[in-house]
């Protein structure tokens with residue numbers, strides 16, 4: 001899957017127990033278990049860095065409190081888009 005990410009997920013390696021539930025449940029498959037072991041001797045989950053939709057499924061299925069944090073990214077408003085493009089005002093709708 002490609003396109004602008006609508007979310008971002010952060011995994012706490014200290015809290016993750018490497019069960020893989022988030023990896024299996026993520027619809028766009030943007031999580032994976034690292035090859036390296038954590039200090040606890042498990043393969044912690046990682047975010048690929050793209051395609052997260054911010055759906056939160058990984059958060060709800062994770063049995064470890066504090067292991068998963070999901071951020072929903074806010075799309076830019078028309079005013080913000082105009083500023084980015086150097087326009088003086090937002091065009092009428």
Ligand code: SF4
Pocket residue numbers: 011015016017018019020021022023044045061062063064067068
């Ligand atoms: S569900 Fe939670 S504990 Fe299991 S691999 Fe994912 S982040 Fe780690």
Ligand code: SF4
Pocket residue numbers: 007008009025026027028029030031051052053054055056057058059070
């Ligand atoms: S919030 Fe949804 S899309 Fe993003 S990593 Fe979690 S399950 Fe996958």
